[in-house]
Amino acid sequence: MNLLLLEDSDFISANRVILQGRRLQHLRAVQRVEAGDSLRVGLLDGLMGEGLITALDEHHAELDVRLDAVVPDKLPLTLLLALPRPKMLKRILQTISAMGVPRLVLLNSYRVEKSFWQTPFLSPEAIREQLLLGLEQARDTVLPEIIIEKRFKPFVEDRLPALAAGSLGLTGHPGNYPDCPRAVSQPVTLAIGPEGGWIPYEVELLEKAGLQPVQLGARILRVENAVPALLARLF
Structure with missing residues (x-):
């Protein structure tokens, strides 16, 4: 602490x-x-x-x-994250809180198991507990905003374009895509998929909403490693 x-x-x-x-x-x-x-x-x-x-x-x-x-500045970032495994979710919540992410959208995806949405770790009290641990670690006092979206297509088509407006929209995804940019100076909306990655249909919908796919290289990272790696690279 x-x-x-x-x-x-x-x-x-x-x-x-x-x-x-x-x-x-x-x-x-x-x-x-x-x-x-x-x-x-x-x-x-x-x-x-x-x-x-x-x-x-x-x-x-x-x-x-x-x-x-005064507290440290937050990152100019909205992070979209396909709901990870419950035990991984706890660690990621601490990570994003410690690293200064101001807004996290937990999102459904084809490869997100339905049982993940039943975890008690998604209760407001459980989420808050992990976020507080991250703030204590990083010497910050401002809780991130957490948004839960259980329907991928309506969110991406109807709400994401407005949410990402005026920002650099990126989708982290392995493949033959441009390298993720470094040290950006503008707001970013970043989508990170589940274990196994987004399916092509999801990558396409995210791209239509303004989020261009980018990659980190040949290595495939776990979600809990991809989150800090992408944030460190971007900011």
Whole structure:
């Protein structure tokens, strides 16, 4: 935990907070802090700053906080991701949150197994938990927007063109396509497929919506590797 995330409900006064639960256990068992120690803190969807631990025991931690630092900029990106396997989804949510993705669309695809949509990891609470872990890692406070689209064709044909308007539209897909660009300076809408990739029909529909297929080379990557590889290359 590189940033202790605070929520409005933690505050007992303008500059004083009480912590319990997971964050308290992490402070005690992992960071091994003591009363008098200072920590980097941030208010969820707000500023960052410093927190001074004024009291600490097995039941609660009390901190005086000062919030006066801005958070890192987000990437100029909308990421479309075919819904991955549930265990992989948890890791990817942390990754995109840590890397500064402001908007993620979880999308259906022909190769997405129907059972994936039944996972409890798609509940709002479970998604939020993984996003918070990513923010704590990267020292950010602003949660990404998560959009769930279970119908590929209506989304791509009816909503994606407006969503991608004014951006560089790209579809990550192995094949005889141009190389993915590097270090772009404009907003990007990027689609990444499931294990096994998009089917040709999906690549065609994405292209009609303004997302041109690009590739990373001869190696075929897992989705959890392709996401950071493409983001690092683009930005």
